[in-house]
Amino acid sequence: MIESPDIPQVDIGNHCTDPYDCDFKGTCWKHIPEYSVFDISRLNKDKKFDLYNQGVLTLHDIDLSQTDLNPNQVLQVKSEISGSTHIDIDEIRNFTSELNYPLYFLDFETIGPAVPIYEGSRPYQQLVFQYSLHIRETSTSEIEHREYLADPTEDPRIGFIEQLIQDCAKSGDILVFNISFERGKLNDLIESFPEYSNELRGIVNRLKDLMIPFQQKWYYTPEMRGSYSIKSVLPALIPELSYNDLDIKEGGTASNTFLSMVNGTFEGDVEETRKQLLEYCELDTYAMVKILDVLKEV
Ligand code: SF4
Structure with missing residues (x-):
């Protein structure tokens, strides 16, 4: 890989934090908004990446009828959308x-x-x-x-x-x-x-x-x-x-x-x-x- 002239095309994923936080997150995660689906409280990592892989980045992008969230997570999303x-x-x-x-x-x-x-x-x-x-x-x-x-x-x-x-x-x-x-x-x-x-x-x-x-x-x-x-x-x-x-x-x-x-x-x-x-x-x-x-x- 070191000898390769091209950067490998690898999207972000669980590998960015497992087994430890990657030092390159500042670059690879640049397209993730400051407040995103990755900030949904207590949502498991796989589900966060499921949303991300469907192109859902912000809480405003979430279709609540299609997403399996617990009541507190729904509250977080609704509160963000309504500002209430x-x-x-x-x-x-x-x-x-x-x-x-x-x-x-x-x-x-x-x-x-x-x-x-x-x-x-x-x-x-x-x-x-x-x-x-x-x-x-x-x-x-x-x-x-x-x-x-x-x-x-x-x-x-x-x-x-x-x-x-x-x-x-x-x-x-x-x-x-x-x-x-x-x-x-x-x-x-x-x-x-x-x-x-x-x-x-x-x-x-x-x-x-x-x-x-x-x-x-x-x-x-x-x-x-x-x-x-x-x-x-x-x-x-x-x-x-x-x-x-x-x-x-x-x-x-x-x-x-x-x-x-x-x-x-x-x-x-x-x-x-x-x-x-x-x-x-x-x-x-x-x-x-x-x-x-x-x-x-x-
Ligand atoms: S942050 Fe690190 S682990 Fe994640 S895609 Fe970039 S280089 Fe790979």
């Missing part, structure tokens, strides 16, 4: 009415060093180093904020656990966005530090997922483009609250920044950067507070 928002008032009211105060809004940041740094950790294991926690004592009280950012010269998990246990107190629901992540990290901590298992299990048992109303499409706007990540939900619901004004805008940057402080390659103003890390994580949980406010107004 879907709100399932009953489900959302059920969800919000079952929340128990004081309410906690919690988000973790992690690092995943390839070569384990800390006792008992595995290669690439996601290790917590930071959290932000907003607290609302009652439905009408002002929010309070607590946070933790580890000292990069120590195992970040010990201080994290001890302060988290103190900050979360003993009662009230703890809202996270995508429960499997926070629950997974807490279970890892229980495994590595069994001496804290009772308190950490208590926290795990209080977790509730604020992502559910969006994952279930009880609240869906066309701006979400099939995604229910907080980065898609927030601008759709509260456009004035944005990550764009922050120096650190996403979790990957936060993680790499802290990891560079741990391994001694960080170059820059440590105090200023720690402030930026705190601001980023704080916005994640403040966003959750605001998202719940919107749900409660339904």
